[in-house]
Amino acid sequence: MRYSRQREAILAAVRNTTSHPTADSVYAHVRNSIPGISLGTVYRNLRLLVEAGELRALEGPGGVNRYDGCTNGHYHFRCDVCGRVLDIDEPFDVDLDGEVAARTGLEIRCHSLEFRGVCTECQAQSGARICGVPHEA
Amino acid sequence: MRYSRQREAILAAVRNTTSHPTADSVYAHVRNSIPGISLGTVYRNLRLLVEAGELRALEGPGGVNRYDGCTNGHYHFRCDVCGRVLDIDEPFDVDLDGEVAARTGLEIRCHSLEFRGVCTECQAQSGARICGVPHEA
DNA sequence: TTAGGTGCAAAACCTTTGCCATCCC
DNA sequence: GGGATGGCAAAGGTTTTGCACCTAA
Numbered sequence: 001m002r003y004s005r006q007r008e009a010i011l012a013a014v015r016n017t018t019s020h021p022t023a024d025s026v027y028a029h030v031r032n033s034i035p036g037i038s039l040g041t042v043y044r045n046l047r048l049l050v051e052a053g054e055l056r057a058l059e060g061p062g063g064v065n066r067y068d069g070c071t072n073g074h075y076h077f078r079c080d081v082c083g084r085v086l087d088i089d090e091p092f093d094v095d096l097d098g099e100v101a102a103r104t105g106l107e108i109r110c111h112s113l114e115f116r117g118v119c120t121e122c123q124a125q126s127g128a129r130i131c132g133v134p135h136e137a
Numbered sequence: 138m139r140y141s142r143q144r145e146a147i148l149a150a151v152r153n154t155t156s157h158p159t160a161d162s163v164y165a166h167v168r169n170s171i172p173g174i175s176l177g178t179v180y181r182n183l184r185l186l187v188e189a190g191e192l193r194a195l196e197g198p199g200g201v202n203r204y205d206g207c208t209n210g211h212y213h214f215r216c217d218v219c220g221r222v223l224d225i226d227e228p229f230d231v232d233l234d235g236e237v238a239a240r241t242g243l244e245i246r247c248h249s250l251e252f253r254g255v256c257t258e259c260q261a262q263s264g265a266r267i268c269g270v271p272h273e274a
Numbered sequence: 275t276t277a278g279g280t281g282c283a284a285a286a287c288c289t290t291t292g293c294c295a296t297c298c299c
Numbered sequence: 300g301g302g303a304t305g306g307c308a309a310a311g312g313t314t315t316t317g318c319a320c321c322t323a324a
Contacts, residue, residue, distance in 0.1 A: 002322090023314080039281095106254055106255070107256075109254040113248060143305065177289090177307075
C-alpha cells in the first residue's frame with residue numbers, strides 16, 4: 001500500500017482518540033489538517049485500513065460504523081442514550097475462539113463482546129438530554 | 138399494542154426460522170401470505186416488536202440489520218463469506234452484566250457476544266463462491 | 275513512467291417518515 | 300367514533316463508485 005498523507009492523517013485521527021469515532025467524525029477531524037480532503041477518501045481509507053488490520057471496525061445500528069484504533073483484544077460498552085462507545089477492562093479471553101471452534105467445527109477468526117446500557121454521564125443527566133460525542137472525549 | 142395481521146405475520150416470519158433474517162428477507166417472506174404489505178410496514182413493526190421485547194435486533198455492517206426470534210440469552214456466529222448468522226451453544230453468562238456494572242459504575246442492560254469467521258458450508262466451498270442466505274436455511 | 279490515490283459528484287443502499295385511507299377495539 | 304395501523308412514496312442518512320486529475324515510487 002502506497003503512502004498518502006490523507007491515509008496517514010486518517011489513521012492518526014482514529015489512533016489518537018479513545019472515542020471510537022464514526023467516519024463522519026474522522027472526516028471532521030482530519031479536515032483541520034487537510035481542509036480539501038473528501039468524505040469519499042475517508043471512507044475509502046478507513047475500509048483499507050481495516051482490511052490491512054491497522055484498525056478495527058465496530059458495527060453499529062442504522063449503517064453507522066465506528067472505528068477503533070486499538071487492535072488488541074478488548075471489549076466495549078455502548079451507551080444507548082448518547083451512542084458513545086467505551087472500552088471495558090474485562091479480561092480478554094484468548095482461548096475462547098479455539099474452544100468454540102473445536103466444539104462447533106466453525107472456522108473462527110475473532111470474537112467481540114459488547115455491553116449495552118447507560119453510561120455514567122447519561123445516568124447523571126437522568127436520560128433527559130442527549131449528550132454529545134466530542135472527538136476528544 | 139393493538140392487533141394487526143401484518144404484525145403477526147412479521148413476528149411469525151422471524152420466529153419460524155433460525156436464519157436471523159434481514160428486514161428485506163422478512164418482507165419477501167411475508168409477501169407470500171400478505172402480497173400487499175409494504176416494506177415500510179415491515180420496518181415499522183420490526184422496530185416495534187424489538188422495542189416490545191418480542192424480537193432481538195442484531196446490528197450488522199453497512200446498515201443491514203438482522204432479527205432474532207429468540208429473546209433468551211445466546212450467542213452468535215457470523216460468517217464473513219456468506220453473511221449468515223448462526224446460534225452458538227456457548228453457555229450464556231447471566232452474571233456477567235452485574236459483575237461488570239459493579240466494577241465500572243455503568244448501568245448495563247445486556248451484552249452480546251459474536252464470533253466471526255467462516256461457516257462449515259463456506260469452508261467446503263473453499264470460499265470461492267458466495268453462498269445464498271435462504272430464509273428457511 | 276505508471277500504478278495507485280484523491281476529489282468530486284452521483285448513485286446505491288437501507289431505513290425512516292408524512293399523509294391519508296383503513297382497521298381494530 | 301377514535302386512535303392505532305397500513306400502504307405508498309418521498310426523504311433522510313450512510314456508504315460506495317466512476318472518472319478525471321494528481322502523486323509517490
